[in-house]
Amino acid sequence: MSLGVKEEASEGAPDTRIKHTFARLKGQGRKALISFITAGDPGPEFTVPGLHAMVAGGADLLELGIPFSDPEAEGPTIQAANERALAKGITLKKVLAMVAEFRQQDTQTPVILMGYLNSILAMADFAEQASKAGVDGLIMVNLPPEEGHELQTQLAANGIDLIYLIAPTTTDARATEIMRNASGFIYYVSLKGVTGTGSVLADEVGVRTSGLRAATQIPLCVGFGIRDAQTASALSQHSDGVVVGSVLVEKLAAGGDPATACHALKDTIESIRHGLDQQD
Amino acid sequence: MSEAFDGNNYAQPTQDGHFGEFGGRFVAETLTHALDGLATLYNDMKNDPEFRRELHHDLTHYVGRPTPLYFAQRMTAELGGAAVYLKREDLNHTGAHKVCNTIGQALLAKRMGKPRVIAETGAGQHGVATATVAARLGLACDIYMGEEDVRRQSLNVYRMKLMGARVIPVSSGSKTLKDAMNEAMRDWVTNVDDTHYIIGTVAGPHPYPMLVRDFASIIGQEARAQMLEQEGRLPNVVVACVGGGSNAMGIFHPFINDTDVDLVGVEAGGHGIASGAHAAPLNDGKVGVLHGNRSYLMSDDDGQIMETHSISAGLDYPGVGPEHAFLKDIGRATYSSATDDEAMQAFRMLNQREGILPALETSHALAWVVANAPLMSKDDIILVNLSGRGDKDILTVADIDGITLT
Numbered sequence: 001m002s003l004g005v006k007e008e009a010s011e012g013a014p015d016t017r018i019k020h021t022f023a024r025l026k027g028q029g030r031k032a033l034i035s036f037i038t039a040g041d042p043g044p045e046f047t048v049p050g051l052h053a054m055v056a057g058g059a060d061l062l063e064l065g066i067p068f069s070d071p072e073a074e075g076p077t078i079q080a081a082n083e084r085a086l087a088k089g090i091t092l093k094k095v096l097a098m099v100a101e102f103r104q105q106d107t108q109t110p111v112i113l114m115g116y117l118n119s120i121l122a123m124a125d126f127a128e129q130a131s132k133a134g135v136d137g138l139i140m141v142n143l144p145p146e147e148g149h150e151l152q153t154q155l156a157a158n159g160i161d162l163i164y165l166i167a168p169t170t171t172d173a174r175a176t177e178i179m180r181n182a183s184g185f186i187y188y189v190s191l192k193g194v195t196g197t198g199s200v201l202a203d204e205v206g207v208r209t210s211g212l213r214a215a216t217q218i219p220l221c222v223g224f225g226i227r228d229a230q231t232a233s234a235l236s237q238h239s240d241g242v243v244v245g246s247v248l249v250e251k252l253a254a255g256g257d258p259a260t261a262c263h264a265l266k267d268t269i270e271s272i273r274h275g276l277d278q279q280d
Numbered sequence: 281m282s283e284a285f286d287g288n289n290y291a292q293p294t295q296d297g298h299f300g301e302f303g304g305r306f307v308a309e310t311l312t313h314a315l316d317g318l319a320t321l322y323n324d325m326k327n328d329p330e331f332r333r334e335l336h337h338d339l340t341h342y343v344g345r346p347t348p349l350y351f352a353q354r355m356t357a358e359l360g361g362a363a364v365y366l367k368r369e370d371l372n373h374t375g376a377h378k379v380c381n382t383i384g385q386a387l388l389a390k391r392m393g394k395p396r397v398i399a400e401t402g403a404g405q406h407g408v409a410t411a412t413v414a415a416r417l418g419l420a421c422d423i424y425m426g427e428e429d430v431r432r433q434s435l436n437v438y439r440m441k442l443m444g445a446r447v448i449p450v451s452s453g454s455k456t457l458k459d460a461m462n463e464a465m466r467d468w469v470t471n472v473d474d475t476h477y478i479i480g481t482v483a484g485p486h487p488y489p490m491l492v493r494d495f496a497s498i499i500g501q502e503a504r505a506q507m508l509e510q511e512g513r514l515p516n517v518v519v520a521c522v523g524g525g526s527n528a529m530g531i532f533h534p535f536i537n538d539t540d541v542d543l544v545g546v547e548a549g550g551h552g553i554a555s556g557a558h559a560a561p562l563n564d565g566k567v568g569v570l571h572g573n574r575s576y577l578m579s580d581d582d583g584q585i586m587e588t589h590s591i592s593a594g595l596d597y598p599g600v601g602p603e604h605a606f607l608k609d610i611g612r613a614t615y616s617s618a619t620d621d622e623a624m625q626a627f628r629m630l631n632q633r634e635g636i637l638p639a640l641e642t643s644h645a646l647a648w649v650v651a652n653a654p655l656m657s658k659d660d661i662i663l664v665n666l667s668g669r670g671d672k673d674i675l676t677v678a679d680i681d682g683i684t685l686t
Contacts, residue, residue: 118577118583142569144307
C-alpha cells in the first residue's frame, strides 16, 4: 500500500485541545481513550456528571451524541439512547448548554459532538455557538468529505475540527483523499455494521490501520464494536486510540440515579484504561 | 445544474448526483464503495444492448407492458371539463408501477453477483415487487416494514411471505416507512458485501434517485407515445401522486422538455396542510438531509424528522425525492396536496364511474383531477398516472365504512 500524504499534515495550524491531547499522549507513550455517551440519556441530569466521571476514569477525549430521530448508523443500544433523550426533550441547543456547563470545570478535555447532518443544518450559526460552548470537534455520520467542504470551512473558522471516518470498504485511493482533508483525527470504523454490534477482527483491523497510519500524521482512532479492555488493547496496537460507546450507554440505561450511573461509567472506563496502559 | 434549463436540454443529475442543491450522497462511509460500484455498473449497463434486451424482455413478457392508456369517459363526462386519460400502471404484474424498478435493480444485483436483496416498504407494493423479482431470480429477500404498516397492509405482508420473502417488522421511531428505510440502511451497512439494497423510490443516496427514475420512466415514455397516437397531441397536464415520488418522476421525466405540458405532483394532505398532520414536505417542509440525500423534509426547528400522517401508507413519508425538490424550485413542476377525505371521494368515484379500484396513493392524484378537471376546457387533456390498484387497501376502506371483513 502506498499512501503518500505524509507531507500534507497541517503544520502551523493553531493549537487545539485535540492536538494538545494527542501530543501529550504520544509523549507519554499512551493511547487515547475516547468515550461516548448520548447527550441527555437517560435524562439531562446524567450528562455533565457522566462526562466528568469518564474523565475521572481515564478518558482522554469525550464524544457526545446529539440525539436524532433517525440515527441510521446506530445499533439498538444507541438507537434506544436517542429515543430516551428525545423523550426528555433534548435539543441541540440543550446539548451545547451541557458542553458549556462541563467546560466550567474542565477546560482541558476535548469534547467532540457526534450526530447526523440534519441536526446541524437546523442551527444556522452552529459553528459559532458550538465554539462558544467549548466544542472541539464534530463527527457527522452521514457527511462524507465530498459533501463536507462547506461545513468544514465554517467549523475551521471557529476552531472546530470536522472528523472524517474511514471504513473497511474505503478504497486506498479514497482513504488518501480523506486523510488529505482530515482534521483533528481519523475515525476508523472497525467493522461493517452499525454501532455496538458484531465482533471486531483485531488482526484484520490492525493490518489496515497500520497501513493508513504510515501515510498520515493525523492521529487515527478505531471505533465500533469495542466493549472491553482486551479488544481495546488489541486495537490500540496499530492505532492512536480507541472509541468506546455502546457499553457505556448500557451502563446509563441500566437504571439508578446519576451518582450510581456515574460510578458504573467510571469503573468501566477505568478497566478499559487499564487494558490500554498495560500493553507492551 | 451546469447550465440553465432552457426547455429542451434537461440533463440531471450531475455526475456526483446533484439536482441543483438537492440530492447528493449523505451516507455512512462504509456504503460509499457500494454506491460507487452501483453507479459505475449502472452507467455501463444503461446503454448495454444485452442489458436493455433482458430488461425489455422481462417488462414485456413478465410484467405485461406496455400498459394501456385509457380514456375515462364516464369520469370525464361527470366532471364536465378536461378529458381524463389514465395510464394504467395498476395493470402491471403485482399491481403497481414499482415492479419496473425492481426488475431493473434485480438485474443489476444479478450482474453484481449479489445473492441477497433487501428493501423497505410502506404500502407493501415495493416489498411485493421486490419479493416477486427475488423469487423469480432465486435471490434471498428480506423486506423491512414498519409495524404500523404491517398492520394496515396485512394482505401485502402475506403476499410477500407467499413468495418466500421474510418480512421484518420495524418497531423503532414512528414504525412506518422512514423507520423501515433506516433499518434497511443498517442491514445494508452490515451486509454490503453480499447484499443489494433495492430502494423503492427516487430518494436515497446517488445513484438511486437517478436509476429508480430511469427504470420508472418507461411509464412516461409509453404514455407520451400513446397519447400522440390516440389523440395526436400531448396532454395539457400530467398528474401523479407523490410520496417519495417514483411514479411521478417516472411519468414526468419524458415530458420535462415539453414545456407546454404542466407537471403536477399531488402530496398527501392528510387531515389538511394547516393541521400539520400530513405528509407533504414540498408544500410544507424545509430543506434538510435524510436517507442519503438533500431535499425537502418534514422536520422541526431542532432538525428532528416529524411524524407524518396519511391515509395511504405509501405516501406516509417525511421526505421526497430530490429531483422533485429541484423541479419545484426551477418551477418546472408544481406540487399540490389532497386530503384523506378528498382522496377517498376520488377513490369512490373511480370505482363507481369506471369500474377501476385505485390504490389510496393513486387516489390523491385522482382527487386533483376531481377538483381541477371541471375548471378546464373540454379541449384540454389530463394524463393521470394510475400508479397502482387498490386491492391492498380494501381492509382500510372497509374499516372507514365501518365494515368488518373476515
